[in-house]
Amino acid sequence: MRFLKVLFVLVLCGGLLFGGFLVYAHHAPIETAAPPAADTFDAATIARGAELAAMGNCNSCHTVEGGPALAGGRALETPFGTIHGSNITPDADTGIGRWSKAAFSRAMREGVDRDGNHLYPAFPYDHFTKLSDEDVDALYAYVMTRTPVRAPTPENDLVFPLGFRPLLAGWKLLFFRPGRFAPDNVARDETNHGAYLVEALAHCGACHTPRNTLGAEERSAHFAGGTSDGWIAPALDHKNPAPVPWTQESLARYLRSGFDRHHGAASGPMIEVARNLSRVPEQDVAAMARYVASVMGEPAPERAEKGRALVATLESGRTPVQTTGSSAPGGSAVPDPIYAGACGGCHDAERGAIDALPLSLATAARLESPQNLLHAVLEGVHPRNPKAAALMPSFDGALTDEQIARLADYVRTEIAGEPAWRDVAGTLAKIRKGAASGSGESTK
Amino acid sequence: MITLTVNGRSHEVDADPATPLLYVLRDDLGLHAAKYGCGFGQCGACTVMVDGRAVFSCVTPIAALPGRQIKTVEGLGTIEDPGPMQRGFIEAQAAQCGYCIPGMMMRAQALLEQNPAASEQDIRDHLALNLCRCGTHMRILDAVKRAAALMRSARGPDAGTTVATDGAAR
Amino acid sequence: MSPLPHVVSRRSVVAGTGALVLSFALSRHAFAQQPQEPQNVGEEPRKPIPQPGSLKSAPRLDAWIRVDADGRVTVFTGKAELGQGIKTALLQIAAEQLDVPVGALTLVTADTARTANEGYTAGSHSMQDSGTAILHASAQVRALLVAAAAQRLGVPAEQLRTGDGRISAPDGRSLGYGEVVTAEMLQADAAPQSPLKDPARRTVMGRPVRRVDIPAKVTGGEAYVQDMRLDGMVHGRIVRPPSPGARLRDVDAAAVERLPGVLEVVRNGSFLGVVAEREWPCIQAMRRLAALAQWEGHSDFPDAATIDQTVLKLPSQNTDILNTQHMGTPQGRRFEASFTRPYQMHGSIGPSCAIAHATAEGLTVWTHSQGVYPLRGALAEMLQLAPDKIRCVHVEGSGCYGHNGADDVAADAALLALAVPNRPVRVQWMREDEHRYEPYGPAMVAKLSAVLDQGRIVDWTHDVWSNTHSTRPGAAGNLLAALYLQRPFMPPPPVPLPQPEGGGDRNAIPLYKLPRGRVTHHFIPDMPLRVSALRSLGAYVNVFAIETFMDELAAAAGIDPVTFRLNHLEDSRGRDVITTAAEKFGWSRPRDKRPGTGRGFGFARYKNLGAYTAVALDVTVDRDSGAVRVTRVVAAVDSGDAVNPDGIRNQIEGAILQSTSWTLYEAVGFDRETITSRSWADYPILRFDGVPDPVEVHILDRPGQPFLGTGESGQGPTGAAIANAVADATGVRLRDLPLNRERVRTALGPAPAARAG
Ligand code: FES
Numbered sequence A: 001m002r003f004l005k006v007l008f009v010l011v012l013c014g015g016l017l018f019g020g021f022l023v024y025a026h027h028a029p030i031e032t033a034a035p036p037a038a039d040t041f042d043a044a045t046i047a048r049g050a051e052l053a054a055m056g057n058c059n060s061c062h063t064v065e066g067g068p069a070l071a072g073g074r075a076l077e078t079p080f081g082t083i084h085g086s087n088i089t090p091d092a093d094t095g096i097g098r099w100s101k102a103a104f105s106r107a108m109r110e111g112v113d114r115d116g117n118h119l120y121p122a123f124p125y126d127h128f129t130k131l132s133d134e135d136v137d138a139l140y141a142y143v144m145t146r147t148p149v150r151a152p153t154p155e156n157d158l159v160f161p162l163g164f165r166p167l168l169a170g171w172k173l174l175f176f177r178p179g180r181f182a183p184d185n186v187a188r189d190e191t192n193h194g195a196y197l198v199e200a201l202a203h204c205g206a207c208h209t210p211r212n213t214l215g216a217e218e219r220s221a222h223f224a225g226g227t228s229d230g231w232i233a234p235a236l237d238h239k240n241p242a243p244v245p246w247t248q249e250s251l252a253r254y255l256r257s258g259f260d261r262h263h264g265a266a267s268g269p270m271i272e273v274a275r276n277l278s279r280v281p282e283q284d285v286a287a288m289a290r291y292v293a294s295v296m297g298e299p300a301p302e303r304a305e306k307g308r309a310l311v312a313t314l315e316s317g318r319t320p321v322q323t324t325g326s327s328a329p330g331g332s333a334v335p336d337p338i339y340a341g342a343c344g345g346c347h348d349a350e351r352g353a354i355d356a357l358p359l360s361l362a363t364a365a366r367l368e369s370p371q372n373l374l375h376a377v378l379e380g381v382h383p384r385n386p387k388a389a390a391l392m393p394s395f396d397g398a399l400t401d402e403q404i405a406r407l408a409d410y411v412r413t414e415i416a417g418e419p420a421w422r423d424v425a426g427t428l429a430k431i432r433k434g435a436a437s438g439s440g441e442s443t444k
Numbered sequence B: 001m002i003t004l005t006v007n008g009r010s011h012e013v014d015a016d017p018a019t020p021l022l023y024v025l026r027d028d029l030g031l032h033a034a035k036y037g038c039g040f041g042q043c044g045a046c047t048v049m050v051d052g053r054a055v056f057s058c059v060t061p062i063a064a065l066p067g068r069q070i071k072t073v074e075g076l077g078t079i080e081d082p083g084p085m086q087r088g089f090i091e092a093q094a095a096q097c098g099y100c101i102p103g104m105m106m107r108a109q110a111l112l113e114q115n116p117a118a119s120e121q122d123i124r125d126h127l128a129l130n131l132c133r134c135g136t137h138m139r140i141l142d143a144v145k146r147a148a149a150l151m152r153s154a155r156g157p158d159a160g161t162t163v164a165t166d167g168a169a170r
Numbered sequence C: 001m002s003p004l005p006h007v008v009s010r011r012s013v014v015a016g017t018g019a020l021v022l023s024f025a026l027s028r029h030a031f032a033q034q035p036q037e038p039q040n041v042g043e044e045p046r047k048p049i050p051q052p053g054s055l056k057s058a059p060r061l062d063a064w065i066r067v068d069a070d071g072r073v074t075v076f077t078g079k080a081e082l083g084q085g086i087k088t089a090l091l092q093i094a095a096e097q098l099d100v101p102v103g104a105l106t107l108v109t110a111d112t113a114r115t116a117n118e119g120y121t122a123g124s125h126s127m128q129d130s131g132t133a134i135l136h137a138s139a140q141v142r143a144l145l146v147a148a149a150a151q152r153l154g155v156p157a158e159q160l161r162t163g164d165g166r167i168s169a170p171d172g173r174s175l176g177y178g179e180v181v182t183a184e185m186l187q188a189d190a191a192p193q194s195p196l197k198d199p200a201r202r203t204v205m206g207r208p209v210r211r212v213d214i215p216a217k218v219t220g221g222e223a224y225v226q227d228m229r230l231d232g233m234v235h236g237r238i239v240r241p242p243s244p245g246a247r248l249r250d251v252d253a254a255a256v257e258r259l260p261g262v263l264e265v266v267r268n269g270s271f272l273g274v275v276a277e278r279e280w281p282c283i284q285a286m287r288r289l290a291a292l293a294q295w296e297g298h299s300d301f302p303d304a305a306t307i308d309q310t311v312l313k314l315p316s317q318n319t320d321i322l323n324t325q326h327m328g329t330p331q332g333r334r335f336e337a338s339f340t341r342p343y344q345m346h347g348s349i350g351p352s353c354a355i356a357h358a359t360a361e362g363l364t365v366w367t368h369s370q371g372v373y374p375l376r377g378a379l380a381e382m383l384q385l386a387p388d389k390i391r392c393v394h395v396e397g398s399g400c401y402g403h404n405g406a407d408d409v410a411a412d413a414a415l416l417a418l419a420v421p422n423r424p425v426r427v428q429w430m431r432e433d434e435h436r437y438e439p440y441g442p443a444m445v446a447k448l449s450a451v452l453d454q455g456r457i458v459d460w461t462h463d464v465w466s467n468t469h470s471t472r473p474g475a476a477g478n479l480l481a482a483l484y485l486q487r488p489f490m491p492p493p494p495v496p497l498p499q500p501e502g503g504g505d506r507n508a509i510p511l512y513k514l515p516r517g518r519v520t521h522h523f524i525p526d527m528p529l530r531v532s533a534l535r536s537l538g539a540y541v542n543v544f545a546i547e548t549f550m551d552e553l554a555a556a557a558g559i560d561p562v563t564f565r566l567n568h569l570e571d572s573r574g575r576d577v578i579t580t581a582a583e584k585f586g587w588s589r590p591r592d593k594r595p596g597t598g599r600g601f602g603f604a605r606y607k608n609l610g611a612y613t614a615v616a617l618d619v620t621v622d623r624d625s626g627a628v629r630v631t632r633v634v635a636a637v638d639s640g641d642a643v644n645p646d647g648i649r650n651q652i653e654g655a656i657l658q659s660t661s662w663t664l665y666e667a668v669g670f671d672r673e674t675i676t677s678r679s680w681a682d683y684p685i686l687r688f689d690g691v692p693d694p695v696e697v698h699i700l701d702r703p704g705q706p707f708l709g710t711g712e713s714g715q716g717p718t719g720a721a722i723a724n725a726v727a728d729a730t731g732v733r734l735r736d737l738p739l740n741r742e743r744v745r746t747a748l749g750p751a752p753a754a755r756a757g
């Protein structure tokens, strides 16, 4: 385990610098405050706070699926162990009911809690530090007016010695750059607004930017693609692998509705993001989309052309039907019967029964690893509306691991026309191991 | 020709290997319990068991099934001699139209085979994939709990000697 | 492509049709004076009839009960089993009155060749119509048998006992029913009076008898029309247009006809279907055909987001169904509120299915239609066949809850069957067909106002806007396929269903005692989306409106909502139901009101003529997500003489859960051109995670009283109780259905949550 070695080095360095940085590592507690009365905040500020909280995806760490809002307890698997989202309801004892605005603001901006402890960077203060005062105030107003829930946050379970919080001071020294958002003077206002929302609040980079061995976003590889919860978060820069290049419009549609006909449905951790963004004003999402599109840049002409050609073929509705003897979308003589029977019914363009993405357009089939495709096959794709039926069912149990691996291979090579992935079976086994050791999400 | 093992019996099936199991069960093997409800894996009316797990037969091609154990409601018992799951449903009178019921039974059966002591919450979580439009949910829960109890008592020394309820009005 | 023959002319007859001919003969014999079948009738073919139910239109005893020489007893009903347990309840009635065990009876349900024409199985009328007829016919048949036995045995009838299908004398001699029955005995019309068994002596009625249909359903029996597999049967599928308003411009049918196993592509105008030997290849061929079809045009739907405004703007025919506003001028405070419902779907779990078989003798259709006779009429008109050339046989389908795709798929199957004579053609709709093409329950608006004076309502107005609630067949233009034929049929102009049962105005007149009021039905003939009868018709919306408004008024008056209802209700059975539900719920017990929890009450007498139902329930509301969950339900119901209490309980439980689903989640999605709810991913319904913990149903049995019918009575009270509970939990009143997460979240807003200390 390379990162453990590095950790060891860090601990050594940490030891050497101990005296020096203990000073830095120490922060004074901020006085407790009486929970603010409900009428402290005006409705408009709370309302904006709600929207900001949705854009900031607070619930994706601080709310257990189906549990009380913002009451914490959600387990986040990181390469360094399990961290639990804390209770940020205004409960006086187990939440942040006694946090003054100053304490809240320091946590957001500097990653230090009210008692003066460093917070783990799983809480993205490296992004939130860029927030404006006004927005921090609105978030405070929103959070402090939620229903208080008594729920102690479970202990984290981290690899030694990361349980020792002062070490985080070292991490911060190396990687954390406090400071407000600086607008780009050349870009349009809307782009800047989008950049602010994306970088300061939505922290898209937390998943879509690769992290170094110490878990910090690699600044030099901004939006070059990362991971989240065992899923690949595809690159959002010019290397974005979507067969049909994204546009500002398609991004906006996808972000707000969780679906775009040329890119499919949000899946994995992105589902919750889209669910949250469905609650925020359209202009904000449009601005985010504009900024992300500007980072992606104009697609190369041949990529754009390829995308257009793909869409045109599909929309002509002339793909041959999937019966034995005719040809598969990717051109092999006989389509894989498992593909045809399990996937074709929805994914073949001409079927049109439901809005399933033709897999020739699927980003998951173009990524460097089959992870996302395998996740989708194993877990299915569940929709934005938690009451609705799955967009795609789980095939776990219906297909054996060997069949799933073969299917992934077929989709990759025959439908996407990409060179075969290496070790699909191994990746699948790893995903299964992760699921087994994880929270045991069995039947849902 | 594809060989399928359904309820312990093997069948030679002459059909396109891409054919979803549902159609082969109903049209070729004369096993009607599994129903077509959506064909998208969204409603569970077609649920059967494969190797002990509940699967949607409407999206499971027979090409994936040689050498695997398929179980349907017909494998749980007969009208003359219903098995514990079936008796649970008859005793609880857990059907209105009943169209969703076979799928419910198979998903519940898979759960109870894996976890005979499943709690009510387990049952609810597990069955959440199956839809019932008539609103028979309360009785389905009751039926599955009864079935679990019947299975537990059947594992006792004189398993299987309980007289089957005929279900006829009497 | 094959042209659609108007008359079947092929001569060959496959095995199995002999029975059909025989049955035709039987039917002519048994129903010589059958009434004219209703043509394009409304939801209910006639005004409510006092007892003896359907005997009025089919008075002959042998229309209901037949006793064979070998003693076998057959019961006939023109009603259909829809999953409501009607078979069992009717058998219980016959068994009780005839003194024959339920297990020894055979029941024949709706079949144009064999049973009386009882119109539709709808409106919770089965027990009132058929149950009543069978009750009286059975009692009379028993009396006739006993009288004949008395003569044979030389013993006065009063001394004879019946049991187990036999008649016995005090001296031990006995005769079986088969021994005393004569050919003519049951050919008589029913007498006006029936010797009904004293309710106190009942052994079968009023008992929770197990449903006769369940064992087959849980063991893989051939329980549904979807399961029927006839000899030589082939499969058909229809290609529906991408938008209901689209017309087929062109299709390369030959390309599909060349596919292996495909027998025929049927095109008639914009009606497009395919027949294949086997089911899966048929579906594949249908998909291929769909990809090749070129359509033009589309529907011009209104904006879904403002559908209530559209409903209010469409021209309407206005009828005051109640007006007592000439009585004085009310003093007091006036309150107003307006309520809306979107289009909602039946959403059967099993898509609609039918099998049709065309032979030289005629056309037989196995169908789960709710009205075999009206369907026969519509098919006859569409196909230009004489009605007696068509036989419609009811076979169970998946629960329909009103007029769903059952009749439409029967028409589809008939059209395909005529193209491949002598092969039974089974057509089942795909899920997306069912979602997009079933006739929905109409979008509606209700506006209420009331004047409150010293805790009492002194004036009341109720305006309700709605499309028709029945476009059921009877006429060809009410069959989906007929709208797309080369020579299309026009849907007959929609008509409002008359009071007292009503359609959009069903239950619009409150049962409460109000000194002064006006209730107006604004009937809208224009139908932006195709609509028809959905369980309880307008009663769901009207009861939702009345019962939530009652709560608002109670709150304004500072009176407990249950007390407030009782203060305005004289009907003693209604009062009993309300008090029972409240008591069993523990309404008056002190409660610990935690934030985010609330309770609500709702009551109605269905149609003001049927069953009384009161529902009390608890909810939790999650402020952040807007999710509402019903956690506990207690209901009380009086449906008159409770033949099968467990059956009634089952029906009410189902109604409560289905109404919960309507109320919390359901709205048909559409854009300006087409329906966007195409699968369960676009039309969420209740699933196990939203199901309450307990649901308790208390039955107030009234032995000897008329049957009131139960199936639809729970919809309105449940919806109202939920909205009332949400208001109790949050302090915010939601009047637009459904109360889904988004609505609740938006209505509550991010304003400060109530803080406990
Ligand atoms: S029919 Fe298979 S899940 Fe609905």
Ligand code: FES
Residues within 6 Å of the ligand: B095, B096, B097, B098, B099, B100, B101, B131, B132, B133, B134, B135, B136, C083, C349, C398, C399
């Ligand atoms: S009983 Fe009818 S769908 Fe479940």
